[in-house]
Amino acid sequence: MSFPSGWINPPRQPEARFFEQAAQRQSVLTKPAGSLGRLEDVAIRLAGLQGTDKPALDHIQISVFVGDHGICEEGISAYPQAVTAQMIANFANGGAAISVLAKSLGAGLEVVNLGTISDVEPGLPGVVDARIAPCTRNFAATNAMTTEQVCTALNHGDAAAQRAADKGCQLFIGGEMGIGNTTSATAIACALMSKNPMKLAGPGTGLNMAGVRRKAEVIISALQRHDDDQDPMAVLEAFGGFEIAALAGAVAGCAARSIPVLIDGYIVSVAALIAVSQQPGIRPWLMFAHRSAEPGHQAILTAMNAEPLLDLEMRLGEGSGAAAAVPLLRVACELHNNMASFADSGVSNKEGSHDG
Numbered sequence: 001m002s003f004p005s006g007w008i009n010p011p012r013q014p015e016a017r018f019f020e021q022a023a024q025r026q027s028v029l030t031k032p033a034g035s036l037g038r039l040e041d042v043a044i045r046l047a048g049l050q051g052t053d054k055p056a057l058d059h060i061q062i063s064v065f066v067g068d069h070g071i072c073e074e075g076i077s078a079y080p081q082a083v084t085a086q087m088i089a090n091f092a093n094g095g096a097a098i099s100v101l102a103k104s105l106g107a108g109l110e111v112v113n114l115g116t117i118s119d120v121e122p123g124l125p126g127v128v129d130a131r132i133a134p135c136t137r138n139f140a141a142t143n144a145m146t147t148e149q150v151c152t153a154l155n156h157g158d159a160a161a162q163r164a165a166d167k168g169c170q171l172f173i174g175g176e177m178g179i180g181n182t183t184s185a186t187a188i189a190c191a192l193m194s195k196n197p198m199k200l201a202g203p204g205t206g207l208n209m210a211g212v213r214r215k216a217e218v219i220i221s222a223l224q225r226h227d228d229d230q231d232p233m234a235v236l237e238a239f240g241g242f243e244i245a246a247l248a249g250a251v252a253g254c255a256a257r258s259i260p261v262l263i264d265g266y267i268v269s270v271a272a273l274i275a276v277s278q279q280p281g282i283r284p285w286l287m288f289a290h291r292s293a294e295p296g297h298q299a300i301l302t303a304m305n306a307e308p309l310l311d312l313e314m315r316l317g318e319g320s321g322a323a324a325a326v327p328l329l330r331v332a333c334e335l336h337n338n339m340a341s342f343a344d345s346g347v348s349n350k351e352g353s354h355d356g
């Protein structure tokens with residue numbers, strides 16, 4: 001199997017003229033310059049990325065990538081691994097946070113099952129069967145994934161980006177579910193950024209202080225085996241997981257298809273960091289929704305020079321933080337598209353004229 005082209009080739013860059021036009025429009029709307037603060041930036045970003053003078057968010061696609069983690073053998077999560085498969089049914093049955101959010105936003109939702117330890121009932125609506133193996137291998141002992149598995153997962157992510165493109169997606173949100181994946185994500189982040197796991201490891205689903213320490217120690221010893229290779233492929237192979245690799249493939253696939261991506265919390269940000277490490281040209285296509293309560297998130301945001309919109313102390317994942325930011329993005333578009341200009345409204349601008 002070959003790598004998706006978005007993984008190998010740099011994406012097209014968004015065109016400067018749409019950003020410039022949108023910034024120009026913001027400057028003539030009936031408000032003091034800059035007074036809508038970051039809502040102005042959001043509208044300009046979306047207009048620029050969508051290549052339009054009227055940014056819109058009528059077609060939002062959410063793909064939740066799911067996979068189990070061998071590292072759970074080390075006791076690094078507060079929850080049992082069986083929850084991963086159980087949550088697939090919960091996503092499909094509408095009971096998960098992201099299911100409720102997607103419904104309320106009118107967004108498309110699909111769940112990409114990359115492999116779980118426990119069985120998942122076949123034929124659940126909205127679940128894509130992309131099973132690679134029941135679980136990654138325990139990265140405390142060996143590489144989490146083979147090269148082939150990483151490549152397959154990247155392609156599953158790219159396929160999700162293609163499905164989104166086929167539906168005319170204006171904004172893509174990737175989510176994840178996989179008990180143990182904050183450990184995998186932390187190991188990846190530490191490897192890519194040469195950070196100390198004692199600084200980045202956090203409670204995830206709710207470890208106590210001793211649990212967080214133990215989690216950091218597991219990562220420290222795995223990093224020693226890994227021998228400092230910061231190549232994104234090597235890091236994915238070493239630390240997994242299937243859903244994180246697929247997310248990196250989806251982010252790259254969206255950038256390759258000129259689809260803006262709204263990045264969720266800790267785990268999705270790590271997947272974005274992998275994709276950006278592989279292809280720096282992906283970064284302009286990403287917007288960052290929220291700062292997770294997971295303590296390591298800020299370091300990852302800083303590495304990508306990202307200032308997220310929200311800080312609600314959320315720490316769920318599933319794409320929920322990104323979904324929670326969508327109403328704000330929509331408000332930014334409404335204001336941008338529908339406010340009157342000084343010239344149209346007869347309101348005087350700073351210079352006392354109406355033709356601004």
Ligand SMILES: Cc1cc2ncn([C@H]3O[C@H](COP(=O)(O)O)[C@@H](O)[C@H]3O)c2cc1C
Nearest residue numbers: 077079176177178179180181182204205317
């Ligand atoms: C019921 C439940 C629903 C979730 N939805 C997302 N996560 C989040 O928690 C997990 C990561 O935390 P850790 O590394 O500590 O296991 C991931 O599945 C993530 O998506 C959930 C966790 C649970 C328990």
Ligand SMILES: O=C(O)c1cccnc1
Nearest residue numbers: 265266267292315316317
């Ligand atoms: O911010 C996240 O993505 C997150 C944090 C804790 C657990 N699961 C996900």
